[in-house]
Amino acid sequence: MSSMKTEVAILGGGPGGYTAAFRAADLGKKVVIIEKEDQLGGVCLNVGCIPSKTFLHGAEILRNAKEGEDLGIQFSKPVINIKKMLTHKESVVLKLTNGLKSLCKLRNVQVLHGEGKFIDTKHITVTVPGKGDDGEQDIIVEFDDCIIAAGSRPVVIPSFPVADPRIWDSTRALELPEIPKSLLIIGGGIIGLEMGAVYHELGSEITVVEMADQIIPGADEDLVGILSNTIKDRYKAVYTSTAVTHIDNSGKQLKVYLKGENSPESLAVDSILVAVGRVPNSNKIGIENTGLKTDERGFIPVNSRQETGIPGIFAIGDICGNPMLAHKATHQGKVAAEVISGQKSAFTPMTIPSVAYTDPQLAWMGLTEREAKYTGIEYNIGKFPWTASGRALSESSTNGLSKALFDKNTKRIIGAGIVGKNAGELLAEAVLAMELGADAEDISKTIHAHPTLSETIGLASEIVDGSITDLPGQIK
Amino acid sequence: MEKILVPDLGGFDKIEIIEMFVSEGDTVKKETSLFSLESDKAVMDIPSPFAGVLKKLLVSAGDKVSPGDIIGEIEVPESDTVKTTDEKKSVLEQKKEPEEIAVKKTTEVQVSPTTPKDVHIIPDNFQSRDAVFHASPSVRQYARDLEIDLSRVVGTGPKNRISKEDLKNYIKEGLNSGGGGRISSGIPTIPLEDFSIFGRVEVIELTRIKRITGERLSAAWLNIPHVTQFDEADISDLEAFRKEQNMNVLSFIIKASAAALKKFIYFNSSLGEKGENLVLKDYINIGIAVDTEKGLVVPVIKDVDKKQVSVIMEELKEKSDLARKGRLKPEDFQGGSFTISSLGGISGTGFTPIVNAPQAAILGVSRSAMKPVWNGTEFKPRLILPFSVSYDHRIIDGAEAARFTRYLGSLLEDMRRVIL
Ligand SMILES: Cc1cc2nc3c(=O)[nH]c(=O)nc-3n(C[C@H](O)[C@H](O)[C@H](O)COP(=O)(O)OP(=O)(O)OC[C@H]3O[C@@H](n4cnc5c(N)ncnc54)[C@H](O)[C@@H]3O)c2cc1C
Numbered sequence: 001m002s003s004m005k006t007e008v009a010i011l012g013g014g015p016g017g018y019t020a021a022f023r024a025a026d027l028g029k030k031v032v033i034i035e036k037e038d039q040l041g042g043v044c045l046n047v048g049c050i051p052s053k054t055f056l057h058g059a060e061i062l063r064n065a066k067e068g069e070d071l072g073i074q075f076s077k078p079v080i081n082i083k084k085m086l087t088h089k090e091s092v093v094l095k096l097t098n099g100l101k102s103l104c105k106l107r108n109v110q111v112l113h114g115e116g117k118f119i120d121t122k123h124i125t126v127t128v129p130g131k132g133d134d135g136e137q138d139i140i141v142e143f144d145d146c147i148i149a150a151g152s153r154p155v156v157i158p159s160f161p162v163a164d165p166r167i168w169d170s171t172r173a174l175e176l177p178e179i180p181k182s183l184l185i186i187g188g189g190i191i192g193l194e195m196g197a198v199y200h201e202l203g204s205e206i207t208v209v210e211m212a213d214q215i216i217p218g219a220d221e222d223l224v225g226i227l228s229n230t231i232k233d234r235y236k237a238v239y240t241s242t243a244v245t246h247i248d249n250s251g252k253q254l255k256v257y258l259k260g261e262n263s264p265e266s267l268a269v270d271s272i273l274v275a276v277g278r279v280p281n282s283n284k285i286g287i288e289n290t291g292l293k294t295d296e297r298g299f300i301p302v303n304s305r306q307e308t309g310i311p312g313i314f315a316i317g318d319i320c321g322n323p324m325l326a327h328k329a330t331h332q333g334k335v336a337a338e339v340i341s342g343q344k345s346a347f348t349p350m351t352i353p354s355v356a357y358t359d360p361q362l363a364w365m366g367l368t369e370r371e372a373k374y375t376g377i378e379y380n381i382g383k384f385p386w387t388a389s390g391r392a393l394s395e396s397s398t399n400g401l402s403k404a405l406f407d408k409n410t411k412r413i414i415g416a417g418i419v420g421k422n423a424g425e426l427l428a429e430a431v432l433a434m435e436l437g438a439d440a441e442d443i444s445k446t447i448h449a450h451p452t453l454s455e456t457i458g459l460a461s462e463i464v465d466g467s468i469t470d471l472p473g474q475i476k
Numbered sequence: 477m478e479k480i481l482v483p484d485l486g487g488f489d490k491i492e493i494i495e496m497f498v499s500e501g502d503t504v505k506k507e508t509s510l511f512s513l514e515s516d517k518a519v520m521d522i523p524s525p526f527a528g529v530l531k532k533l534l535v536s537a538g539d540k541v542s543p544g545d546i547i548g549e550i551e552v553p554e555s556d557t558v559k560t561t562d563e564k565k566s567v568l569e570q571k572k573e574p575e576e577i578a579v580k581k582t583t584e585v586q587v588s589p590t591t592p593k594d595v596h597i598i599p600d601n602f603q604s605r606d607a608v609f610h611a612s613p614s615v616r617q618y619a620r621d622l623e624i625d626l627s628r629v630v631g632t633g634p635k636n637r638i639s640k641e642d643l644k645n646y647i648k649e650g651l652n653s654g655g656g657g658r659i660s661s662g663i664p665t666i667p668l669e670d671f672s673i674f675g676r677v678e679v680i681e682l683t684r685i686k687r688i689t690g691e692r693l694s695a696a697w698l699n700i701p702h703v704t705q706f707d708e709a710d711i712s713d714l715e716a717f718r719k720e721q722n723m724n725v726l727s728f729i730i731k732a733s734a735a736a737l738k739k740f741i742y743f744n745s746s747l748g749e750k751g752e753n754l755v756l757k758d759y760i761n762i763g764i765a766v767d768t769e770k771g772l773v774v775p776v777i778k779d780v781d782k783k784q785v786s787v788i789m790e791e792l793k794e795k796s797d798l799a800r801k802g803r804l805k806p807e808d809f810q811g812g813s814f815t816i817s818s819l820g821g822i823s824g825t826g827f828t829p830i831v832n833a834p835q836a837a838i839l840g841v842s843r844s845a846m847k848p849v850w851n852g853t854e855f856k857p858r859l860i861l862p863f864s865v866s867y868d869h870r871i872i873d874g875a876e877a878a879r880f881t882r883y884l885g886s887l888l889e890d891m892r893r894v895i896l
Contacts, residue, residue, distance in 0.1 A: 295546075304600040344620040346600045348613075367605070377606070407606060411635070414605050437603075437610030437637055 001138050006032040008340060009124055009143035011116050011285060014042020016317030016329030017149035018100055023337035024147075025107040032141060033109060034116035034126050039097040040104070042151055043318075044326040046093060047171040052194050054089045055174070056357050059201035063359060067396060080202060082176050089174075112139060117286030121310050124286075145312045145340045148300060149333065150285050152278040152318035161249040166271045170195060173273050180204050180270035182236070184256055186244050188215030190356040192275035193227075196235070197358050199273075206235040207267060209258065211276075213241045216356055220368045222383075223419040226401055227362050239263040247272065280319040304346040306336040314340070328352050351415075353431050355424035360399050363427040366415030366434050367405060378408035379415075382440065382463030384456045386420050388470055391451035397421040402456035404430060404440070406464055411439040416460075422453055429457055440464035478526050478552050480510070482545045489604050490540045497521075502530045504550070512802070513541070514684060521803055528552040599625040611638040619643055685771035696833035701869040704828040704840075705877040709885035711844060712859045717891070725861075726764075726818055726841070727789035732887040733839055734760045734780040735894045737814055740880045742872050743865075744813050746834040751870060763812035763832060764792060766799040773799045774832065776812040820844065820861070829866050837867040837877075839884075861888065 008024045010017045013035030025031045039046055065075045104111055114128035114136075124146065126139045154169040161167060168177070173195045179202045185192045188210030196206045208215065208231070214224050215231075215238065232238050242260025249255075253268040280298045287294065292308055294300050299322075300315040302308055308315050314336040317329030331347060338345035353365040372379050386392035386400030400420020407414045416430035433443055443461035448454045462468035491513040498510050509521040533548040535541060601616040609631035611619065618640050619626045629646050631638035671677045682690070711725065718725055737744040737760050746755045760781045763774040775795035777788060798804045815832040818841040829840040842862040848855035865881050872880075887893050 304602070344598050344623070345617070346598075346620055348600055348602045348616055350603055350605065410606060410608070410610075412605075412610060435603075436612045437635065439635060442635075 001140065003140040003142065004032070005142045006030050006110075007144045008032070008337075009034060009116075009141050009146045010149055011124065011146060012042065012149035012151055012281075012317075012319075013037075013040040013100075013111065014149060014151045014317060014329065015044045015326040016151070016333040017042065017147070018104075018333075019330040020147045020149060020316060020333030020337045021109050022103060022107055023334045024340060025109050027337065027341035027343075029337075029341060031107075031109045032143075033104070033111045034124060034141065035111060035113055036115040038113060039093075040100040040111065041093070041097045042149075044329075045096050045100075047174055049326050050093055050096060051089050051174045052170075052191075052198070053357060054092050055085065055176075055198040056194060058085060059198045060359065062201040070396065080179075082179065082202075086176055112141070114139070116141070118289045119286065121290050121313060143312075145314065147306075147333070147336045147340075148282075148285065148308070148313065148315040148319055149317050149329070150281040150319050151329075152280045152324055154274070155277045155279050157274060157276065160244075160247050160274065164249045164254075166249070166254055167247070168271065168273045170273070170275055173199075176202075178271070182207070182269040182271075184209065184254075184267060184269040184272045185275060186272060187275035187277070188212075188217075188238065188240065189275060189277070190216065190354070190358075192273060193231070193356060193358045195273055195275065196231070200231075200234055204271075206231075207269065208235060208238045209242050209244055209260075209263070210238070210240045211243050215240065216362060218354065218368070219356075219362055219364050220370055220403075220417050222369075223362055223364065223401060223403070223417045226399060226419045227356070227358060227360060230360060230399060231358070278318065278324055282319055304335075304348060305339045306332055306347060307339070323352055323354060325352060325354070350434050351431060353427050355427065357424060360397070360420045361423035362417075362419045363423040364415070364417035365427055365431050366413065368415060368417065369403075369405060372405055372415065377414070379405045380408055380440070380464045381405050382460035382468075384460040384463060384471075386453075386456060389451075389453065389456050389459075391453050391455065392420065394451065395421060395453075397453075400453075400456070402426070402460045404443070404457065404460045404464065406440050412437050413439065413443070416457070418456070420453065420456075426454055426457060429454060477531065477549050478528070479546050480525060480548045480550055482541045482543050482547055483522065483525075489542045489602065491542070493535055493537050493539050493541060496533075496535075496537050498524075498530055498533070500530055500533050500548075504528065504530060510547070511535070511537075514802075520805060522547075524550065526550050526552050598623050599627075601626045609636045609638050615640060615643070622647060683770040685768075685773065689772050692833070693830050696830050700831050700833055702828070702831060702866050703869045703874065703877065704864050704866040705874070705881050706826050706862070706864045707878075707881035707885050708860050708862045709888040710849065710858050711861045711888050714888055714891055715844075715859050723785065723789055724792075725820065725844070726816075727785050727792055728891060729818070729839075729841060729863075729888065730762055730764070730777065730780055730788050730792070730816060731783075731785045732884060732891065732894055733762060733814065733816060735887055736880060736884040738781060739883060740876065742876070743837045743867065743880055745836050745871060746813075747836070747868065747871055754871060757813045759811075759813060761811045761813045763809075763815040764796070765815060765817040766796045768800050768802065770802060773804065773809070774812065774815060775799050775804055775808045776810065778811060814838070816841065826862050826864050828864060831866055831868055836871045837865055837880075840864040840866065 007030040010021045010031065010033045013033045017033060018040055021031045021033050044050060062078060065078060068075060112126050112128065114126040116124045116126045118124055122142060124141045126141060128137045128139060130136045170191050183199050183204040183206055185196050185206060185208045188208045193215060196208060200206045214221055215228050216224050228238060239260050239262065242258050242263040244256055245259050246257040247254055253270060254272055256267045256269060258265060282294045282298045282300055290310055290313060292300060292310055300308055300320045302315050302320045306314045306316050316332035316336050318324040335345045335347045351366045353363065356362040381403060383401060383403040387398045392398045392400055397420060402418045404413055405415040406412065413433045418426050440461040444458055444465050444467055446458065448458040459468060459470055493511050494514045496511045498504060504524045504527065506527040507523040510524050512521045528550045531549045531551045535547045541547065598620055601619050603611055603616060611626050615638055622643055624643055624646060626638065629638055629642055632642055633639045714728060718728060741756055744757050744760060748755055759779060761776050761778045762780045763776045765772055765774050777791050780788060795808060814835055815838045817829045817838060819827065820841045820843050824842045826842050827840050829838045831838050840863060844859050844861040846857050847860045849858040865877060867877050
C-alpha cells in the first residue's frame with residue numbers, strides 16, 4: 001500500500017477524462033488520470049467511435065466498388081482479409097492512444113493504470129495489477145478535486161443466454177470474431193445499425209429487431225424513412241415494434257423468439273448482436289462511500305458546472321446522463337477542468353448534435369419536427385430533397401433530404417436534420433447557425449460553394465425565406 | 477411509484493418555486509396544486525398528475541425548475557396505476573431489471589442524499605430557443621465572466637443579438653446609476669441620496685412583477701409621444717339598466733370600447749418596427765389592468781366584439797379573481813390590442829394612463845359622480861363618468877382622439893347604439 005497526493009484526480013481516461021485532464025494541466029493543475037484499461041481513450045477510441053468508423057470506411061469502399069458498375073466501372077469480386085482489417089483497425093487505435101500517451105507526458109499528467117474506487121470524498125484507492133513477480137498493489141490517491149469520467153458499458157439482458165460466443169455486444173462485434181452467414185441485430189439504434197452496415201458489406205445477411213415503431217427512435221420519421229427504405233432493400237428484414245422474448249441456444253443455430261406486429265414468431269440465426277443501450281458505470285466506482293446519489297438509471301446528476309453537489313467532486317460524460325456521446329463528454333470535461341481552475345465556465349450548448357454513420361448517414365440537431373409539434377412551437381420548415389441537387393446526382397447520392405426548422409416568432413433556426421451521404425459533416429453548419437442565432441435568410445444568403453451537398457442546407461433555408469429557384473416556384 | 481415531472485411551461489425555463497402547498501407524506505388527488513411557480517409574467521400552479529401519496533419531494537420553495545425536471549415521486553394505489561399499454565416496453569424494462577437493481581442498491585446505501593444545487597450566484601446563461609435576444613457561445617461566456625444575467629440585457633446587434641459591447645454598456649449603466657444596470661436610454665440617471673441621514677429607512681425588494689412592469693412602463697413612456705384626451709359621459713340610463721340587470725359598469729365600458737375600436741381602427745393598431753408601417757388588427761382583445769398585492773397585472777379578454785356583455789362580465793370576474801390569486805396562465809396575458817385601466821372603484825376625476833406599448837391607446841376610467849346638468853330649462857341630477865384616453869401621437873392625431881372619446885361617450889350614454 002502506498003499513497004500519493006494530487007490536485008486533480010480524474011477517474012476514467014476516456015474522451016471526457018483525458019480532455020478534462022489536459023485542460024486542467026494547461027490551467028496549471030497537477031493531474032492524475034486513473035484508468036483501469038492498459039490504454040487511454042475509453043470506449044470511444046478503443047471499442048466505440050474510432051474502430052466502428054474504421055470498419056465503416058471499409059464497408060463504404062466495398063459499397064462504392066459495387067456501385068461502380070452503374071458508372072461503367074467494374075471490379076472483380078473483392079477478397080476480404082479479416083485479419084488485415086483487424087490489424088489496420090488496431091493500428092489506427094494505437095496511433096491515437098499513443099498520441100494521448102505522449103500528450104500526457106508533454107503536460108506532465110500522470111496515468112495510474114488500475115481500477116479506482118472512492119474510499120471517501122477525498123480519496124480513491126487504485127488497485128494496480130501486478131507486473132511479473134509483484135502481486136497487485138493498492139495506491140491511495142488523495143485529491144483536492146476529482147472528476148468522475150468512468151463512462152458506460154453495454155446493457156446486458158439477463159434473460160438471454162450468457163457466455164454463448166455467438167451472442168455479442170458492440171465490443172465483441174468490433175473484434176470481428178467471424179462473419180456469420182446470418183446476423184440478428186437486437187436494437188435498431190445508432191450503434192446497432194452502424195454495426196449492421198459493416199457486417200452487411202462483409203457478407204452477412206442482416207435482420208434488425210427494434211422495439212420502438214421506427215429505427216433510430218429519436219429522429220424524425222421522414223429522415224428515418226429514407227434510411228430504413230434503403231436498408232430494407234439490402235437486409236433480410238427490419239422488424240419494428242417487435243421484441244425478442246427468448247433465445248434458445250441449444251441448437252446449431254440460435255433460435256430467437258419474437259413478439260411483434262409484423263414479425264414471424266421465431267427466427268434462426270448464426271449470431272446475434274445485442275445493442276439495446278448502455279448503462280453508466282456509477283455502481284462500480286465505490287460511489288456509496290461519497291454520499292453521492294445517482295438517479296434511477298444510475299446517472300450522476302450534475303449542474304451546468306458539472307458539479308455533483310459534493311464539494312470538489314465533478315462528473316462528466318456518459319456517467320452523468322444522456323446523450324451518451326463523445327463530443328458531449330469532451331465539452332463537459334473542459335467545463336469541469338475550468339471550474340476547478342477557478343474559471344466561470346458552464347456547459348450551456350443549445351444543442352448536442354447526433355449522427356448515425358450508416359449508409360446513408362442520418363444526422364440531426366436542435367428540435368426534431370416531432371418535438372416541435374409536440375411542444376406546440378410554431379415553426380417554418382424547409383425541406384430540400386437531394387434529387388434536386390446537382391452534386392447528389394453526380395455522386396449517385398440522391399437518396400437524401402435536408403431540412404431546417406425556424407421559429408415563427410424569433411425567425412431563428414431551432415432544428416435541422418439531414419439524411420444522405422456525409423450528413424454528419426453537413427450538419428456542423430446548422431449547429432453553428434443555431435449557436436449564433438442565424439435565421440433562414442442568414443443561411444440562404446451565405447454563399448455555399450457549388451456543386452456541394454452543403455448547398456442543400458442553403459436551399460432548404462431558401463424554401464423558408466421564399467427565394468428558392470431550384471424547385472418549382474411558389475407564386476405569391 | 478410514479479415520477480412527477482415539471483410540465484411544459486409555455487417556453488419558460490428555470491422558474492422559481494415561490495410556494496409549496498404539499499409536503500412529503502401528503503395524500504394528494506389528481507390535479508391538486510403541488511406548488512406555484514413565478515415567471516416573468518405569471519404565477520402558475522402545478523397540479524399533481526396522479527392521485528396518491530407523495531413519497532418524495534426533491535424541491536422546495538426558492539428552487540428553480542425547468543420543464544422535464546423530476547420534482548418528486550408519488551405512490552399510486554395499484555388500481556390507479558396506468559398499466560403500460562405498450563407491452564413491448566415492459567418487456568424491455570423487465571429485461572433490464574438486474575442492471576437497474578444493481579444500480580438502485582447503491583442508491584439505497586447512500587447516507588445523505590445530495591443533489592447539485594446552484595450554490596453559485598454566477599448565472600449559467602443558457603440561451604433559450606425562444607428568447608427575444610440571442611447571445612452566441614462566446615458572449616454567454618463573457619457574461620458569465622462579468623457575472624451578468626443575460627436575461628436582463630437588451631441586445632442591440634442585428635436581429636436582436638447581444639454583443640460583448642452590450643454587456644460592457646450594461647455594466648457601465650449599472651455603475652452610473654448605482655444600481656443594477658439598465659437599458660441605456662441616453663438620459664441622465666437620477667443620483668440617489670443617503671436617505672438615512674434624514675431618518676430611519678428600510679429597503680424592501682420590489683416584487684418581480686413590479687420590477688418588470690416598471691421596465692415596460694419606462695420603455696413605453698420614453699418611446700411613445702403621449703397625449704391624453706379627457707371626456708365625460710352621462711351614464712344615468714346605463715346605471716339604471718345595469719342595476720336592474722345586476723351587472724357592473726366596467727363590462728359595458730369594455731363592450732362599448734370594442735364598438736368604438738371597430739369604428740376607429742387606428743386605436744386598435746400598433747406602429748411597425750422603424751415607425752414606417754402601421755399594423756391594423758382584425759381582432760379586438762382588451763386588456764384590463766388589475767391591481768393585485770404583487771403589482772399590476774393585465775389579463776386579456778379576447779374577441780370582445782363578438783361577446784355578449786354578460787359573457788364579458790363573467791370572464792372579467794373570473795380573470796380578475798385569478799389575477800388576484802396570482803394564478804393567471806401566460807396565455808391569459810397575451811394578445812391584447814387595447815387596454816382599460818379603471819380607477820372608478822376608488823376615486824379621482826381624471827388621470828393620464830401610460831399606453832401599454834406596443835398598443836396605440838389606453839382608456840382610463842375615473843369615478844362617476846352625480847352632477848347637476850343643464851337640460852335647457854333646468855338643472856337635473858345626472859350620473860357623470862369622467863374618462864380619459866392616452867394615445868400614441870405618432871399614430872393618432874388630436875382631432876381623431878376627440879372624435880373617439882366622444883363616440884365612446886355617446887355609446888355609454890345610449891348603449892343601444894353599440895348594436896348598430
Ligand atoms: C460501438 C460504439 C460506437 C460509438 N460511436 C460513437 C460516435 O460515433 N460518436 C460519438 O460521439 N459517440 C460514440 N459512441 C459513444 C462514445 O464512445 C461515448 O459517449 C464516449 O466514449 C463517452 O466518453 P466518457 O469519457 O464519458 O466515457 P468512456 O469512453 O466510457 O470512458 C470511461 C473510462 O473510464 C474507465 N473506467 C471505468 N471505471 C473505472 C474505474 N473504476 N477505475 C478506473 N477506470 C475506470 C473505463 O475503462 C474507460 O476507459 C460510441 C459507442 C459505442 C459503444
